[in-house]
Amino acid sequence: xxxxxxxxxxxxxxxxxxxxxxxxxxxxxxxxxxxxxxxxxxxxxxxxxxxxxxx
Amino acid sequence: xxxxxxxxxxxxxxxxxxxxxxxxxxxxxxxxxxxxxxxxxxxxxxxxxxxxxxxxxxxxxxxxxxxxxxxxxxxxxxxxxxxxxxxxxxxxxxxxxxxxxxxxxxxxxxxxxxxxxxxxxxxxxxxxxxxxxxxxxxxxxxxxxxxxxxxxxxxxxxxxxxxxxxxxxxxxxxxxxxxxxxxxxxxxxxxxxxxxxxxxxxxxxxxxxxxxxxxxxxxxxxxxxxxxxxxxxxxxxxxxxxxxxxxxxxxxxxxxxxxxxxxxxxxxxxxxxxxxxxxxxxxxxxxxxxxxxxxxxxxxxxxxxxxxxxxxxxxxxxxxxxxxxxxxxxxxxxxxxxxxxxxxxxxxxxxxxxxxxxxxxxxxxxxxxxxxxxxxxxxxxxxxxxxxxxxxxxxxxxxxxxxxxxxxxxxxxxxxxxxxxxxxxxxxxxxxxxxxxxxxxxxxxxxxxxxxxxxxxxxxxxxxxxxxxxxxxxxxxxxxxxxxxxxxxxxxxxxxxxxxxxxxxxxxxxxxxxxxxxxxxxxx
Numbered sequence: 001x002x003x004x005x006x007x008x009x010x011x012x013x014x015x016x017x018x019x020x021x022x023x024x025x026x027x028x029x030x031x032x033x034x035x036x037x038x039x040x041x042x043x044x045x046x047x048x049x050x051x052x053x054x055x
Numbered sequence: 056x057x058x059x060x061x062x063x064x065x066x067x068x069x070x071x072x073x074x075x076x077x078x079x080x081x082x083x084x085x086x087x088x089x090x091x092x093x094x095x096x097x098x099x100x101x102x103x104x105x106x107x108x109x110x111x112x113x114x115x116x117x118x119x120x121x122x123x124x125x126x127x128x129x130x131x132x133x134x135x136x137x138x139x140x141x142x143x144x145x146x147x148x149x150x151x152x153x154x155x156x157x158x159x160x161x162x163x164x165x166x167x168x169x170x171x172x173x174x175x176x177x178x179x180x181x182x183x184x185x186x187x188x189x190x191x192x193x194x195x196x197x198x199x200x201x202x203x204x205x206x207x208x209x210x211x212x213x214x215x216x217x218x219x220x221x222x223x224x225x226x227x228x229x230x231x232x233x234x235x236x237x238x239x240x241x242x243x244x245x246x247x248x249x250x251x252x253x254x255x256x257x258x259x260x261x262x263x264x265x266x267x268x269x270x271x272x273x274x275x276x277x278x279x280x281x282x283x284x285x286x287x288x289x290x291x292x293x294x295x296x297x298x299x300x301x302x303x304x305x306x307x308x309x310x311x312x313x314x315x316x317x318x319x320x321x322x323x324x325x326x327x328x329x330x331x332x333x334x335x336x337x338x339x340x341x342x343x344x345x346x347x348x349x350x351x352x353x354x355x356x357x358x359x360x361x362x363x364x365x366x367x368x369x370x371x372x373x374x375x376x377x378x379x380x381x382x383x384x385x386x387x388x389x390x391x392x393x394x395x396x397x398x399x400x401x402x403x404x405x406x407x408x409x410x411x412x413x414x415x416x417x418x419x420x421x422x423x424x425x426x427x428x429x430x431x432x433x434x435x436x437x438x439x440x441x442x443x444x445x446x447x448x449x450x451x452x453x454x455x456x457x458x459x460x461x462x463x464x465x466x467x468x469x470x471x472x473x474x475x476x477x478x479x480x481x482x483x484x485x486x487x488x489x490x491x492x493x494x495x496x497x498x499x500x501x502x503x504x505x506x507x508x509x510x511x512x513x514x515x516x517x518x519x520x521x522x523x524x525x526x527x528x529x530x531x532x533x534x535x536x537x538x539x540x541x542x543x544x545x546x547x548x549x550x551x552x553x554x555x556x557x558x559x560x561x562x563x564x565x566x567x568x569x570x571x572x573x574x575x576x577x578x579x
Contacts, residue, residue, distance in 0.1 A: 001266045005273040008101030012273070015108060016333050020326035027319040030487045031071060037484050037563035040313040 065130065066233040066417075068310050073238040075320045075327075078307055080241035080396030081298045082328040083248070085165060085365075088393060091292060091332040092339040093360025096272050098288045099279030106280070106289035107329075114505060115293040116325045117497035118461065120490065122299050123317045124478035125468070126308030127485070128561055132407030133302035136309065138553070139561070141472055145553075147463055148408070150545035151302035154456045155404040157537060158301075160428055161445040162398050163225070164436035165362075167217035168193070169390035172366060176373065176383030185370035190442075193366075197439040205529040207440050215437035221395075222432065226425035228399055229406055230418055233310050237403055241396055248392040249331075255385040256334055259341035262376060268344020271354040272336055287512065290505045295453060297328055298397065300461035302404040309407070313562055318486035339364070346372045362442070365390060402428075414554040443525065447533040450522055454513045456541050458506050469499040477565040484563050 001009075068074040095103045129136035134148030171193065175181060181188035190196045195211045197204070228236040259265060279285045298304065308317065340354070346368065347354045358368040365386075373383035402424065409420040435444055469475045475495050483489050521527050522534060 001270040002274060004275060005101060005270045008104065008275050009269060009273040012101070012104045013333055015104070016326065016329045020323070020330045023319070023322040023326050026488070027071075027316070027323055031319070032314070032316050033485065033487055036314050037567065039564075040562040 066310055067312050068238055068307075069234055071316065071320055073234070073242065074307065074311055074315075075323055076245045077238055077241040077396075077400070078304065078320070078324040079327045080245050081303050081307065081400035082296065082324060082397075083245075083331045083393050084296075084298070084397035085162075085390060085394050086296050087328065087332045088252075088335045088339070088390060089361055089364045091296065092272065092336045093364065094288055094292050095336060096340070096355075096359060098285040099276045099282075100271070101273040101275035102277050102279050103285065103289065104275075106286045107292065110286075110289040110293040110505075111325065111329055113497050113501050114290055115297050115299070115329075116322065117494055118294070118299045118465075118502055119297055119304060119321050119325055120318060120482060120494065121464070121468070121478065121498050122304035123308040123321055124482050126305035127311055127313075127315070127317055128478060128481045130309050132306045132309060132404060132411055134408050134548070135411045135555070136305050138557075140468060140474055143549075144467060144472075146545050146549040147460070147467065148302065149548040150456075150463075150541055151300070151305075151460050152405055152408045152548065153541040153544040154301040154452055154460060155303070155401045156428060156544070157448060157452045157456070157541065159398060159401045159405070160432040161436055161448055162394065162401065163221050163429075163432050164214070164218055164441060164445060166391060166394040166398055167214065167221045168366065169387050169394060170217045170221065171213060172370070173384060173387035173391055175370075176387055177380050179370075179374055179380060179383070181370045181374070183374070185374070186367045188370070189366045194442055195439050196442055205440060205443065205526055205533075207438050208434070209439045210437050211439060211441075214441065215433060218433055218437050219429070221398075222425060222429035225395070225398055225402060226421055226429070229402055229425070230421045232417060233403075237399055240399055244392045244396050248389055248396075251385050251392070252331075252334060252338065252389040255382065255389065256338035256341070258382055258385075259338045259345070262341060262345035264344040264346075264348030265341035266344065267348065268340040268342070268354055269337065271344065272340040283508075287505065287509050291509055293329075294461065294506065295457070296332065297325065298400065300464055301457050302408075303400045306404045306407045307400065314485060316486050317482055318488040318490065322488060342372045343368070346375060349375045362446075408548075411555045412548070412551065412553060443529075444533055446523060447525065447530060448537050451534040451537045452541070455510065455538050458510045458513070462503050462506050462510065465498055465503040469495070475499060477561075480565055480567065481561075481563070484567075 068077065095107070099106075125136050125140070126132075129139040131139065132148070133151040134145045137148040138145035193211075193213055195209075195213075197207055197209075228240050230236065231239070294300070311317070339359075343354050343357055343359060346357060350357075358364050369386055370383065373379035373386070376382060405424045405428070406417065406420045409415055409424060410417060413420075415423070435441065468478070475498060479490050479494055517534070521530055
């Protein structure tokens with residue numbers, strides 16, 4: 001392989017796989033927010049599923 | 056009896072890992088393995104990395120977030136989510152569902168071919184001439200260049216039987232539900248895919264000639280950066296690869312609980328998809344370098360993309376190398392797993408839409424879609440002209456259908472109904488990674504402009520010259536007819552009465568509620 005090709009391959013892998021590693025590390029360090037706007041927890045009315053008519 | 060007592064809660068992924076693996080399963084498909092390496096090689100080699108990464112950051116990730124925001128905020132598959140943005144936009148949701156319907160019927164056929172070749176690998180059944188074996192013996196492709204008809208109903212058992220099996224398995228997975236079907240399939244297949252494909256890449260890198268193959272892929276041609284077509288190719292690759300803008304990510308996001316981080320997992324999904332493409336680039340071009348050395352030809356003279364790469368070039372590589380059967384099984388096994396998890400996600404879009412619009416149970420929706428689409432798939436793609444139809448429909452539905460869908464989504468959601476600030480607020484309210492105002496520029500300008508150029512270019516080229524030297528009348532029906540089918544299907548589905556519940560779902564309220572009294576009311 002030429003030197004230029006090796007450099008480009010290393011840069012490509014570092015950027016993409018490095019980005020993936022950073023994204024995973026960031027998610028592991030803070031998987032979810034701790035503060036949310038009010039609501040959105042046990043609102044069963046809003047989370048309910050569909051009405052089934054097919055019987 | 057109130058509606059609350061009649062219905063079960065909406066299905067949900069059990070957590071972040073299940074969602075991430077399912078989204079990766081959808082994004083990582085056949086295109087990652089057989090499209091990316093060839094596109095990179097033909098568009099500047101190592102220099103392609105520059106437009107590719109810029110496209111990932113300015114188009115891929117932003118439109119992925121747009122899909123997530125729509126699905127998560129409006130809690131529905133594509134038709135329901137768009138309907139909650141603006142009633143008539145439900146039709147755009149059905150346009151996306153129609154895209155999934157069309158893709159599913161031929162995508163299943165490719166998964167079935169890969170499954171057959173997985174079995175063939177163990178005995179190297181293709182012999183010395185993989186091209187003749189694939190087109191002649193396996194597909195029994197009709198000679199469409201002569202007097203033979205463009206469309207036959209001469210079924211090929213070797214294609215039909217695996218295809219039926221693929222449909223049976225995918226129906227079983229969908230019928231088991233989001234958690235026990237979709238999520239479980241991805242939790243099994245995605246780690247397995249990574250291990251199998253990783254082993255394949257390690258083996259490919261140790262082959263004679265691998266360095267020459269990688270040299271061909273990564274040697275930069277910097278002058279390519281001045282070519283607008285290279286930039287269009289980069290945006291196209293990122294766009295097609297991420298499974299965005301045709302309902303999948305909207306549907307999957309709607310199965311996350313409300314208080315769920317969306318952008319953090321989104322970055323993991325986007326970089327995993329590109330990371331797998333890099334892995335595929337290493338594996339495919341190492342193997343191509345080996346074959347080029349064995350045959351004494353240049354890498355560029357081999358079939359380096361698409362069906363030709365997978366079913367002709369790779370079998371040739373397998374035949375040439377020591378312990379090739381294992382290598383072939385790893386390659387075709389990886390194709391099956393990558394394709395199958397994507398097929399599941401495509402059909403989940405259809406299933407969710409049918410359940411929500413027609414108030415069908417999951418089982419009824421899956422049986423309907425499986426019965427109808429499975430039949431169409433078998434009738435259309437297990438015949439001696441299946442490959443021609445597949446090639447034509449695939450070109451039109453991807454390059455026109457999905458691209459048009461993305462442009463319409465950006466134009467109506469961002470420009471016409473001005474929902475971008477609300478969607479950004481939603482993502483920021485639930486997510487750890489915050490979106491800046493730059494996101495507006497991406498979804499409101501960069502994406503529609505780049506995709507608009509792609510769409511116009513494609514239409515002009517196809518008006519000017521027939522695709523693949525196929526018969527023009529055939530292309531009128533099978534190609535342009537596919538686009539017409541997408542539009543007509545969207546209108547027909549939209550026209551039916553909405554039978555599912557249609558309660559306001561958006562949380563958190565927008566604009567944000569600041570009055571403590573109102574906050575208390577909103578939290579009830």
